[in-house]
Structures are given as C-alpha cells and as structure tokens.
Amino acid sequence: xxxxxxxxxxxxxxxxxxxxxxxxxxxxxxxxxxxxxxxxxxxxxxxxxxxxxxxxxxxxxxxxxxxxxxxxxxxxxxxxxxxxxxxxxxxxxxxxxxxxxxxxxxxxxx
Amino acid sequence: xxxxxxxxxxxxxxxxxxxxxxxxxxxxxxxxxxxxxxxxxxxxxxxxxxxxxxxxxxxxxxxxxxxxxxxxxxxxxxxxxxxxxxxxxxxxxxxxxxxxxxxxxxxxxxxxx
Numbered sequence: 001x002x003x004x005x006x007x008x009x010x011x012x013x014x015x016x017x018x019x020x021x022x023x024x025x026x027x028x029x030x031x032x033x034x035x036x037x038x039x040x041x042x043x044x045x046x047x048x049x050x051x052x053x054x055x056x057x058x059x060x061x062x063x064x065x066x067x068x069x070x071x072x073x074x075x076x077x078x079x080x081x082x083x084x085x086x087x088x089x090x091x092x093x094x095x096x097x098x099x100x101x102x103x104x105x106x107x108x109x110x
Numbered sequence: 111x112x113x114x115x116x117x118x119x120x121x122x123x124x125x126x127x128x129x130x131x132x133x134x135x136x137x138x139x140x141x142x143x144x145x146x147x148x149x150x151x152x153x154x155x156x157x158x159x160x161x162x163x164x165x166x167x168x169x170x171x172x173x174x175x176x177x178x179x180x181x182x183x184x185x186x187x188x189x190x191x192x193x194x195x196x197x198x199x200x201x202x203x204x205x206x207x208x209x210x211x212x213x214x215x216x217x218x219x220x221x222x223x
Contacts (some may be wrong), residue, residue: 008150034211043116043200043214044153088152096141096160096207102152 003027006089006101014109019076023089023101026070030091030099033065035074038086038103047087048074079108112137116201116215122223123188123195131186131218133201142184143202143212146170153200159184188220196222 006023013019021035032051036044048063050056050072056063062075072091076083089101114135123129135142144156155168159178173192178184184203188195198219202212 006152032207036211036214041198041217041219043202043216044212045214046211049211090211092207096204097155097158098207098212100153102150 001026003099004089004091004101007104008102010105010107012107012109013079015079015081017079017108019074019079019083019106019108021074021076021087021089021104021106023072023091024070025072025091025099027091027093027099028067028070029093031094032092033063033072034090034098035061035063036088036090036100038088040085044088076106081108081110084108114201114203114213114215116199116218118218119216121218121220123220124223126190128187128189129220131188131199131201131220133184133186133215134182135184135203135213136182137203137205137213138181139203139205139213140181141204141207142178143204144168144174144176144184144186145200145202147198147200147217156186156199195220 004025035048037047038044050063053067060077064073086103086105088103090098092098117132143158145153157176159165175187201215204212
C-alpha cells in the first residue's frame with residue numbers, strides 16, 4: 001500500500017464548476033500538508049500549505065485536512081480553463097522529505 | 111531573482127552513454143533533491159542531500175549518481191546502467207520543509223535515442 005493515494009483522473013469539469021481534489025494517507029506522523037500545481041512540461045509550484053488539521057483559504061482555493069480520517073482535500077471555486085493542470089498532494093513529518101501523491105489531472109472546459 | 115535552474119531543458123542520450131543533468135540554486139537552501147517523473151507514476155525520489163558533501167539514496171537510485179561539492183549545485187549523472195532512462199527529471203531544493211515546502215526547477219526531459 002502506498003503511503004499517499006491520489007486518484008489520477010483525468011477530472012473534466014465545465015468552467016465555473018467547483019472542483020474537489022483529494023488524497024488519503026496512511027502515516028499518522030504526517031503533520032504538514034501541501035498542494036502543488038504542475039502545468040504540462042513544467043516543474044510543480046506550491047499552491048497551498050496547511051499545518052495539522054483544519055481549513056485554509058486563499059482566493060478561489062481552499063485546503064482542508066482531516067487528520068482523524070487521514071484525508072486531505074483541495075477545493076477550487078469558480079474554476080477557470082487556466083486551472084487545467086496536474087495537482088499533486090504532498091505531506092511530511094519532521095524530516096526533510098516530502099511524500100507526494102501521484103497527481104490528479106484536471107481539465108476545465110470553456 | 112532567487113530560484114532553481116535546471117539545464118538543459120531537453121537532452122538526448124545514445125545507448126551506453128553517461129549524461130549529466132545540471133541543477134543550480136541561489137536560494138541558500140541546505141537540502142536538494144532529484145526526482146524522476148513518469149506518466150501515471152508521480153514523483154519518485156532518486157537522491158537527496160541535506161548538506162554539502164553528503165547525500166542519500168532515494169527509492170530508485172540504481173543507475174544514477176550525484177555529487178554535492180557546493181551548496182548551490184547538485185548534478186545528477188544518468189549512467190549506462192540505468193536501463194530505462196527516458197523520463198522527466200526534476201530537481202528541487204528546500205530550507206525548512208515544514209514551513210516552505212520544496213522549490214522545483216523547470217525540469218529536464220531526457221530521451222534515449
């Protein structure tokens with residue numbers, strides 16, 4: 001069993017839809033959780049960061065962590081074609097190493 | 111501007127050749143990483159280094175080698191022992207990971223011809 005599981009998609013939604021992206025994990029030592037966005041043939045860029053449980057909002061993006069269920073989510077409101085990308089969840093404990101999900105490919109149709 | 115630079119963007123390797131991918135950062139980060147990305151497989155860790163002159167194997171180190179002689183530089187050599195080297199290679203660096211996560215370069219696409 002992988003430490004981090006993420007549905008690869010692709011997820012196709014119409015412009016303006018609310019998008020929900022999710023990851024589950026098995027290691028209860030994970031304390032901080034991140035979402036990266038990766039456009040085709042580019043390096044991933046950090047989108048959202050949360051520490052421990054709870055919600056964090058930044059513009060159209062909301063990151064949610066439920067440590068009791070070992071489940072994290074990224075919500076995108078009013079999705080735009082420019083949001084079309086692969087979204088990778090990542091998480092870590094107190095070490096230098098992040099563990100990445102395999103990524104979910106999102107396509108927002110105009 | 112601070113950042114992390116990978117070169118070249120595209121690289122073609124003949125069978126049996128060793129090739130070296132460059133990664134340079136000016137973020138004053140202590141830790142640096144090399145990942146391989148294949149379609150549908152996410153990021154797989156090849157090597158990482160937390161400090162100059164020290165590095166550790168990741169999950170798929172066979173057929174690869176690295177050096178960390180300077181804080182700013184972490185080159186990756188793909189040797190002829192790597193049987194399936196065609197992939198997208200990503201270099202990253204980090205300060206305190208818990209606070210800032212990783213900063214990635216723009217990647218090198220390696221193709222065996």
